[in-house]
Amino acid sequence: MTIACKINKQMFDQFRNKFPLDDDKWTDYTNCFNRMEVPAKTILIQEGDIPKKAFLIEKGCVRAWFNNAGKDVTFQFFFENNTVASIESFRKKHPSTVTVETIEPSVLWFIRKEDIDRIIAEISEIPALRDKFTDAIFERTFVYMKHHFSFIKDTPQQRYLNLIKEMPQIIQRVPQHYIASYLGISTVHLSRIKSQLARGKS
Amino acid sequence: MTIACKINKQMFDQFRNKFPLDDDKWTDYTNCFNRMEVPAKTILIQEGDIPKKAFLIEKGCVRAWFNNAGKDVTFQFFFENNTVASIESFRKKHPSTVTVETIEPSVLWFIRKEDIDRIIAEISEIPALRDKFTDAIFERTFVYMKHHFSFIKDTPQQRYLNLIKEMPQIIQRVPQHYIASYLGISTVHLSRIKSQLARGKS
DNA sequence: TGCATTTGATAACAAATGTTATCGTCTCAC
DNA sequence: GTGAGACGATAACATTTGTTATCAAATGCA
Numbered sequence: 001m002t003i004a005c006k007i008n009k010q011m012f013d014q015f016r017n018k019f020p021l022d023d024d025k026w027t028d029y030t031n032c033f034n035r036m037e038v039p040a041k042t043i044l045i046q047e048g049d050i051p052k053k054a055f056l057i058e059k060g061c062v063r064a065w066f067n068n069a070g071k072d073v074t075f076q077f078f079f080e081n082n083t084v085a086s087i088e089s090f091r092k093k094h095p096s097t098v099t100v101e102t103i104e105p106s107v108l109w110f111i112r113k114e115d116i117d118r119i120i121a122e123i124s125e126i127p128a129l130r131d132k133f134t135d136a137i138f139e140r141t142f143v144y145m146k147h148h149f150s151f152i153k154d155t156p157q158q159r160y161l162n163l164i165k166e167m168p169q170i171i172q173r174v175p176q177h178y179i180a181s182y183l184g185i186s187t188v189h190l191s192r193i194k195s196q197l198a199r200g201k202s
Numbered sequence: 203m204t205i206a207c208k209i210n211k212q213m214f215d216q217f218r219n220k221f222p223l224d225d226d227k228w229t230d231y232t233n234c235f236n237r238m239e240v241p242a243k244t245i246l247i248q249e250g251d252i253p254k255k256a257f258l259i260e261k262g263c264v265r266a267w268f269n270n271a272g273k274d275v276t277f278q279f280f281f282e283n284n285t286v287a288s289i290e291s292f293r294k295k296h297p298s299t300v301t302v303e304t305i306e307p308s309v310l311w312f313i314r315k316e317d318i319d320r321i322i323a324e325i326s327e328i329p330a331l332r333d334k335f336t337d338a339i340f341e342r343t344f345v346y347m348k349h350h351f352s353f354i355k356d357t358p359q360q361r362y363l364n365l366i367k368e369m370p371q372i373i374q375r376v377p378q379h380y381i382a383s384y385l386g387i388s389t390v391h392l393s394r395i396k397s398q399l400a401r402g403k404s
Numbered sequence: 405t406g407c408a409t410t411t412g413a414t415a416a417c418a419a420a421t422g423t424t425a426t427c428g429t430c431t432c433a434c
Numbered sequence: 435g436t437g438a439g440a441c442g443a444t445a446a447c448a449t450t451t452g453t454t455a456t457c458a459a460a461t462g463c464a
Binding site for chain 4: 357358388390
Binding site: 175176177187188190191192194195 | 440441442443444
């Protein structure tokens with residue numbers, strides 16, 4: 001099921017100029033990534049396990065979800081070039097509170113936690129890269145802040161409109177009941193919102 | 203209205219052992235903080251302005267809120283020993299998207315952005331302190347993640363119960379309509395939740 | 405002290421949202 | 435192919451939540 005190899009790293013070329021590293025280090029780091037192709041509904045991280053890997057998506061899409069009173073609640077979606085990790089588990093060494101699962105057949109690059117830790121430790125000594133890392137964490141924080149904002153102030157319809165504005169592809173690629181739980185509403189209500197919008201526009 | 207001074211830094215002693223710094227640096231850093239006493243409803247950061255200061259609360263409480271279609275929506279509460287800053291504005295040099303305002307008469311210590319930037323740059327060269335800083339950002343991220351979780355999966359009543367569990371003091375110290383908007387519900391509904399809980403328990 | 409304002413509870417009604425059930429379409433494994 | 439299950443729309447009804455209005459108590463300020 002999993003086909004891993006260490007060749008064909010041209011996928012990473014698009015990121016090359018973003019990291020001021022010499023070629024040796026670059027090769028070292030990109031060599032930590034292993035390619036894998038998996039079908040839809042493959043579980044990458046299991047809720048309750050301590051995750052040992054993070055993933056970069058070359059092709060496909062992925063969701064993070066958790067079980068709430070028997071129902072599955074989707075927490076986040078990931079698409080091409082997103083990195084997927086249970087950052088809270090990585091940081092706190094707790095079991096993951098979410099399951100991470102492919103939605104489509106996907107091409108992923110995985111990297112082991114030991115390697116991530118080493119790379120972070122190394123780049124933290126280089127101010128420019130350390131700042132990049134800090135920026136990345138802040139960006140993630142701001143995304144969640146924005147979600148918090150949105151849940152406090154917006155109606156479900158507005159949240160839906162925001163979502164299709166920010167991730168238009170989501171409509172085509174993600175089953176609607178995942179989107180509904182991500183928005184915190186029932187599938188029936190999402191369906192109603194869609195038909196309202198369709199009627200309103202015609 | 204603002205009484206600032208540079209003496210009486212014993213307030214900071216409680217944090218002394220958390221920071222592996224020599225005494226000179228410690229004095230340098232704590233000297234960047236200025237004490238101020240302000241009445242309730244003092245605006246510390248104005249929505250739309252580029253904030254120049256951050257605050258540490260010695261005594262009192264503070265809320266961050268923003269204007270949404272004419273209504274004020276409370277985003278976050280702060281109590282003793284919390285630090286208050288518009289981190290997104292600091293990081294991105296954007297105008298603040300929230301107003302920060304005292305709820306009670308408060309004793310605060312403020313620090314200027316230039317000083318923060320210098321201190322962060324300096325401690326980033328010391329691995330132990332750099333890690334503390336990174337941890338702090340992650341912690342903030344996890345708090346917002348938890349909020350996001352909660353809005354997706356919990357009812358308003360559950361969110362209210364969570365809140366009084368995590369910040370019991372909030373009930374005594376914060377007007378209920380601020381709490382309602384923080385929970386994303388109307389004041390009437392919060393009132394109903396409270397009376398339901400009271401009836402259920404008796 | 406006394407008055408204006410803020411705060412909070414409650415009722416009545418309106419609107420939003422959830423639940424359950426049904427149906428048609430689509431997809432995918434065999 | 436084909437049959438089971440996944441998916442999405444819709445209806446009918448139940449429940450939750452919001453809105454507006456009213457009142458009483460608490461609070462702050464002149």
